[in-house]
Amino acid sequence: MPSPENVQRDAAHQRFARYPSLVDRVVLITGGATGIGASFVEHFAAQGARVAFVDIDTSAGTALADALGDLRHAPLFVPCDLTDVDALRAAVADVKSALGPVEVLVNNAANDRRHALAEVTPESFDAGIAVNVRHQLFAAQAVAGDMKAARAGSIINLGSISWMLKNAGYPVYVMSKSAVQGLTRGLARELGAYGVRVNTLVPGWVMTDKQKRLWLDDAGRRALKEGQLIDAELLPADLARMALFLAADDSGMITAQDIVVDGGWA
Numbered sequence: 608m609p610s611p612e613n614v615q616r617d618a619a620h621q622r623f624a625r626y627p628s629l630v631d632r633v634v635l636i637t638g639g640a641t642g643i644g645a646s647f648v649e650h651f652a653a654q655g656a657r658v659a660f661v662d663i664d665t666s667a668g669t670a671l672a673d674a675l676g677d678l679r680h681a682p683l684f685v686p687c688d689l690t691d692v693d694a695l696r697a698a699v700a701d702v703k704s705a706l707g708p709v710e711v712l713v714n715n716a717a718n719d720r721r722h723a724l725a726e727v728t729p730e731s732f733d734a735g736i737a738v739n740v741r742h743q744l745f746a747a748q749a750v751a752g753d754m755k756a757a758r759a760g761s762i763i764n765l766g767s768i769s770w771m772l773k774n775a776g777y778p779v780y781v782m783s784k785s786a787v788q789g790l791t792r793g794l795a796r797e798l799g800a801y802g803v804r805v806n807t808l809v810p811g812w813v814m815t816d817k818q819k820r821l822w823l824d825d826a827g828r829r830a831l832k833e834g835q836l837i838d839a840e841l842l843p844a845d846l847a848r849m850a851l852f853l854a855a856d857d858s859g860m861i862t863a864q865d866i867v868v869d870g871g872w873a
Contacts, residue, residue, distance in 0.1 A: 613677055620653045623848055626855035630655035631680075634854065635702055635709045637661055637689055637746055638716025639682075640668035642815040643765075646843035647713050647850055648675065648682050654851060655679040659702040659709075661687040661695070662716070689716050690737040692745050699749040708753035711854040714743040714764045717784075721776050732779055739783035740790065747794055747805075755801040761854045762798075764791050766809040766865065768873040772834075788865055795863035804862035806853050811869025814840040836871030 634651045638644040639660025648671060652658045657680045662668045665686045672684040683705055687698040703709060717739045743764050754760030767784035774781060788807050795805040849868050852858050867873055
């Protein structure tokens with residue numbers, strides 16, 4: 608018998624669109640163990656996709672895969688430090704060996720750790736680039752061959768409205784996230800002739816547990832109230848439902864676009 612939590616989860620998903628083209632499709636999600644990434648994993652798995660996800664957080668990743676084990680395809684969790692390009696390539700190879708060619712890539716992993724300009728060193732700069740944008744290129748590189756051979760595929764790169772709002776307090780992160788949109792446009796041109804679509808999904812301030820715990824103080828609540836046009840919390844599921852659309856055949860002629868989901872802030 609399904610657990611009460613799973614019954615509640617399934618009822619929530621039934622309120623929203625189903626995408627037949629996602630059933631059995633191989634989807635790879637980076638940074639999928641917690642936060643927005645975990646919502647991506649849950650939503651794609653609930654659509655019947657064959658989901659694999661990578662993350663450095665082994666305990667959270669294992670727990671998430673176990674919690675979703677009752678779905679059509681239990682998600683495959685592959686522990687991986689995405690800042691190690693060789694480890695990333697090995698993880699993608701493991702996914703393809705287990706599930707087949709990757710048809711959808713969601714480049715989600717990032718770290719918006721706050722840092723002052725004066726604190727940035729060459730080493731911290733390289734680390735920020737590695738976790739926020741470099742892995743997106745190398746993950747795309749690792750799956751592009753299969754997508755080109757299939758003449759189909761969807762790559763979804765996660766951006767951020769932070770640079771659009773001219774935010775201070777994390778300059779390497781802001782720079783990295785602006786670069787994601789350049790990466791998207793370049794890849795969309797390079798891969799478009801093969802039927803592969805590349806888009807940037809651009810979140811606003813998503814109310815994950817981490818965001819609430821670390822940064823949602825009174826000043827943050829005031830900023831939300833003043834910035835967002837819709838007076839409601841932006842949730843990971845709001846991003847996941849847009850990712851489903853961008854991965855499905857329903858969005859077959861959408862590429863090289865910045866899809867902003869932010870409650871109207873940017």
